[in-house]
Amino acid sequence: MKRNNLISQIALTVVLALLSIAVVIPFIILVSVSLSNETDISYYGYSLLPRQVDLTAYKYVFRNPTTILNAYKVTAIFSFASMVLSTLMISLFAYPLSRKNFKPRRKLSFIMYFTTMFNGGLVPSYILITQYLHLDNKIWVYIIPGLFSVWSAFVMRTFFQGLPESIIESAYIDGAGEYRILFEIVYPLSKPVLATIAVGIFLGQWNNWYTSMLYIDKPELYSLQYMLQRLMDNIALLQENQQLAEMITDAVDIPSETVRMAMAVVVAGPVLFVFPFFQKYFVKVMFLGSVNG
Amino acid sequence: MKATTAKLKTVKNKRKVNKSQIEFWSMCILPILHIVVFCYIPLIGIIIAFKDYKFARGIFGSSWCGLDNFKVFLGSTEFLHIAWNTVKMNAIIIVADNVAAIALAVLLYNLKSRLSTKIFQTALITPNFLSWVIAAYMVFAFLNPNYGLLNKILETFGVSAKDWYSIPGAWPYILTIASIWKNFGMGSILYYAALMGISPELFEALEIDGGKRWHKIRYIMLPELVPIICIKLIFAIGGIFGGDFGLFYQVPRNVGALYSTTDIIPTYIFRVMRVQGNMGVSAAAGLLQSVVGFILVIATNTVVKKIDPERSLF
Numbered sequence: 001m002k003r004n005n006l007i008s009q010i011a012l013t014v015v016l017a018l019l020s021i022a023v024v025i026p027f028i029i030l031v032s033v034s035l036s037n038e039t040d041i042s043y044y045g046y047s048l049l050p051r052q053v054d055l056t057a058y059k060y061v062f063r064n065p066t067t068i069l070n071a072y073k074v075t076a077i078f079s080f081a082s083m084v085l086s087t088l089m090i091s092l093f094a095y096p097l098s099r100k101n102f103k104p105r106r107k108l109s110f111i112m113y114f115t116t117m118f119n120g121g122l123v124p125s126y127i128l129i130t131q132y133l134h135l136d137n138k139i140w141v142y143i144i145p146g147l148f149s150v151w152s153a154f155v156m157r158t159f160f161q162g163l164p165e166s167i168i169e170s171a172y173i174d175g176a177g178e179y180r181i182l183f184e185i186v187y188p189l190s191k192p193v194l195a196t197i198a199v200g201i202f203l204g205q206w207n208n209w210y211t212s213m214l215y216i217d218k219p220e221l222y223s224l225q226y227m228l229q230r231l232m233d234n235i236a237l238l239q240e241n242q243q244l245a246e247m248i249t250d251a252v253d254i255p256s257e258t259v260r261m262a263m264a265v266v267v268a269g270p271v272l273f274v275f276p277f278f279q280k281y282f283v284k285v286m287f288l289g290s291v292n293g
Numbered sequence: 294m295k296a297t298t299a300k301l302k303t304v305k306n307k308r309k310v311n312k313s314q315i316e317f318w319s320m321c322i323l324p325i326l327h328i329v330v331f332c333y334i335p336l337i338g339i340i341i342a343f344k345d346y347k348f349a350r351g352i353f354g355s356s357w358c359g360l361d362n363f364k365v366f367l368g369s370t371e372f373l374h375i376a377w378n379t380v381k382m383n384a385i386i387i388v389a390d391n392v393a394a395i396a397l398a399v400l401l402y403n404l405k406s407r408l409s410t411k412i413f414q415t416a417l418i419t420p421n422f423l424s425w426v427i428a429a430y431m432v433f434a435f436l437n438p439n440y441g442l443l444n445k446i447l448e449t450f451g452v453s454a455k456d457w458y459s460i461p462g463a464w465p466y467i468l469t470i471a472s473i474w475k476n477f478g479m480g481s482i483l484y485y486a487a488l489m490g491i492s493p494e495l496f497e498a499l500e501i502d503g504g505k506r507w508h509k510i511r512y513i514m515l516p517e518l519v520p521i522i523c524i525k526l527i528f529a530i531g532g533i534f535g536g537d538f539g540l541f542y543q544v545p546r547n548v549g550a551l552y553s554t555t556d557i558i559p560t561y562i563f564r565v566m567r568v569q570g571n572m573g574v575s576a577a578a579g580l581l582q583s584v585v586g587f588i589l590v591i592a593t594n595t596v597v598k599k600i601d602p603e604r605s606l607f
Binding site for chain 2: 029125148210261
């Protein structure tokens with residue numbers, strides 16, 4: 001019996017290891033191509049490991065870094081602003097909804113819930129944002145329309161409801177106002193859920209290409225991911241002076257295959273380094289979600 | 294004396310209660326305003342679906358055109374294949390993502406080593422944190438007609454290289470694989486969490502009764518997952534006329550030659566609005582999508598409620 005168990009554990013580990021490797025291989029290829037020599041690529045095609053390590057692509061990317069640095073700056077600004085403002089806004093709604101002595105909480109929950117079942121679609125919001133609010137081609141368009149999230153609000157409300165009521169009540173009897181209770185008692189007790197939602201918002205924004213595609217025409221306001229998307233078809237975008245790049249035509253000098261992948265690595269890198277540290281929070285909130293069911 | 298202090302106290306409490314209510318409302322007001330502006334006011338814009346919308350005239354100045362926009366959308370040659378692609382691909386992806394996620398959760402659950410579980414989970418979740426733009430680069434690394442890995446592998450087997458970005462028939466498979474790759478790790482966590490909640494006594498009881506390993510999965514694990522599957526299914530059916538825009542737009546790189554298998558309602562809505570600039574037709578397609586989705590959610594929920602009230606969403 002025991003031996004049987006050991007064998008099945010080994011078999012299981014092997015299967016899962018192979019699966020994990022299969023999932024990770026695309027990352028390896030991306031990095032490998034970015035570290036390859038352009039002529040090697042044109043002779044042998046992409047490969048799992050570079051034939052010889054060549055940093056030309058990265059040198060090229062960082063030789064003229066204004067475009068990338070600018071996209072990094074724009075993305076960092078709106079991601080960070082969204083993370084702080086959205087988390088605050090969501091908690092400001094979730095907290096009253098979690099309190100039993102707030103009578104309209106059911107109605108407000110429904111008003112919020114309904115938006116997830118029925119919406120006006122893309123065109124009405126597009127026209128609202130561009131024709132009435134005039135947010136297009138402004139950095140605010142990344143932040144304001146997505147400031148509130150119904151799902152996160154529900155998750156946070158459920159978490160707040162699970163906090164021991166006695167703590168909140170005793171603070172209340174001691175004369176604390178609701179704002180003080182929220183910021184000084186509920187917040188410190190809710191670090192895991194706050195962190196998860198904040199990181200989730202940040203990652204979502206870091207990966208945002210859709211907003212740029214819809215609302216941004218000015219290259220200096222492109223998000224990182226959108227710049228990468230444009231780069232797929234137009235490698236010349238990397239050059240600081242675009243017109244000049246177009247005059248040189250089709251970027252003969254650019255080691256385009258390797259530079260493309262190097263750009264993808266430069267864009268994706270930070271996320272891959274940061275996320276494992278927050279993984280436990282994501283798992284926790286998933287548990288929360290399943291309990292809430 | 295006693296009475297007066299009691300009275301004072303209730304007055305004080307009442308004032309405090311009112312203060313609480315005001316504070317609650319002051320917290321809610323910004324979020325409510327946001328929901329009204331960005332979710333409810335756009336509902337007025339639904340009328341664009343019935344108008345010949347001109348930017349210069351605005352929503353209310355544009356002239357009515359009855360159901361013309363719907364006729365254009367429903368009567369177009371594209372409509373049938375777009376609707377079919379949407380339903381077919383969504384159905385495949387819902388099943389594929391969830392079956393893969395459940396299988397993975399069961400595998401991870403049976404693995405005893407905590408450390409290996411964590412390492413595997415981290416590796417398998419990683420794609421979820423990347424954008425579809427990056428995912429499209431990775432797919433391109435495989436499918437690039439000149440340098441791609443897949444063609445290289447095929448060539449070693451004597452199969453000639455193919456230009457994958459001009460073979461529509463291959464894309465339902467490619468998109469399904471891409472979707473599983475990105476989603477199944479994260480999806481499995483939810484199922485894994487539910488499995489972790491099973492009391493070990495159940496397994497012991499089954500072992501005493503002489504149950505086989507397969508029986509553990511069949512009679513204990515899967516029933517435990519049914520509630521989650523139900524909820525996911527209700528949402529998925531509601532969204533069956535939608536779809537993951539990033540997957541269908543970025544991964545096929547918006548190549549026109551592939552539209553016959555990769556074009557779905559959301560990509561159509563986007564293209565008609567942003568590329569063709571036809572607000573009315575795009576709005577009509579969007580409205581149809583919303584209404585059908587809404588009806589489907591209500592209907593599925595009703596059916597689920599009839600079968601098992603505890604499993605329904607509302």
